[in-house]
Amino acid sequence: GENVEQHPSTLSVQEGDSAVIKCTYSDSASNYFPWYKQELGKGPQLIIDIRSNVGEKKDQRIAVTLNKTAKHFSLHITETQPEDSAVYFCAASPFSGGYNKLIFGAGTRLAVHP
Amino acid sequence: DAGVTQSPTHLIKTRGQQVTLRCSPKSGHDTVSWYQQALGQGPQFIFQYYEEEERQRGNFPDRFSGHQFPNYSSELNVNALLLGDSALYLCASITRRGNHEQYFGPGTRLTVT
Numbered sequence: 001g002e003n004v005e006q007h008p009s010t011l012s013v014q015e016g017d018s019a020v021i022k023c024t025y026s027d028s029a030s031n032y033f034p035w036y037k038q039e040l041g042k043g044p045q046l047i048i049d050i051r052s053n054v055g056e057k058k059d060q061r062i063a064v065t066l067n068k069t070a071k072h073f074s075l076h077i078t079e080t081q082p083e084d085s086a087v088y089f090c091a092a093s094p095f096s097g098g099y100n101k102l103i104f105g106a107g108t109r110l111a112v113h114p
Numbered sequence: 115d116a117g118v119t120q121s122p123t124h125l126i127k128t129r130g131q132q133v134t135l136r137c138s139p140k141s142g143h144d145t146v147s148w149y150q151q152a153l154g155q156g157p158q159f160i161f162q163y164y165e166e167e168e169r170q171r172g173n174f175p176d177r178f179s180g181h182q183f184p185n186y187s188s189e190l191n192v193n194a195l196l197l198g199d200s201a202l203y204l205c206a207s208i209t210r211r212g213n214h215e216q217y218f219g220p221g222t223r224l225t226v227t
């Protein structure tokens with residue numbers, strides 16, 4: 001079945017350190033992999049995404065990598081800041097015929113300590 | 115440019131009752147997906163509406179139904195509420211004309227007592 005596993009469930013870092021969150025997906029038909037940041041009391045906010053024809057993508061302090069062979073993708077945050085503290089979700093989308101539901105991981109609670 | 119809006123923000127219902135949640139998609143978006151997010155978990159896909167029809171459905175019982183209107187807004191209806199239906203209900207909007215990006219609203223927090 002369709003499943004996305006996400007690790008770790010919690011992550012605590014010092015300000016300025018890097019943070020890495022890893023996900024594994026099961027459906028080989030997945031070809032779109034977004035990452036969302038969710039702050040308390042808010043809906044998930046899209047922060048970066050990657051498509052299956054790309055191995056890596058960067059946006060300032062955030063980068064994502066994708067290994068389709070191993071069905072792994074990861075989020076890297078460099079120079080972390082206290083405002084990066086939130087719950088991060090990875091997702092995979094088995095895009096087919098225009099109907100692109102998202103299968104989410106269980107989330108990683110990131111705490112950045114000043 | 116308006117983002118995704120949802121109403122109401124919070125709702126408290128009793129077991130067995132029915133509830134209707136509403137969503138207006140982002141300007142220019144024509145497709146709406148609904149997700150259920152239980153406390154401490156990732157969102158789970160309920161269903162997706164495009165051209166006023168349900169196009170894809172997740173593993174949710176028939177008590178969960180929806181509707182999409184000509185202006186692309188959508189409703190989620192849940193009948194015969196159970197305690198386990200307590201969750202944050204999220205709406206996401208997408209446009210088929212472009213990329214796959216889905217934008218979420220702030221959600222409706224439903225509590226069933």
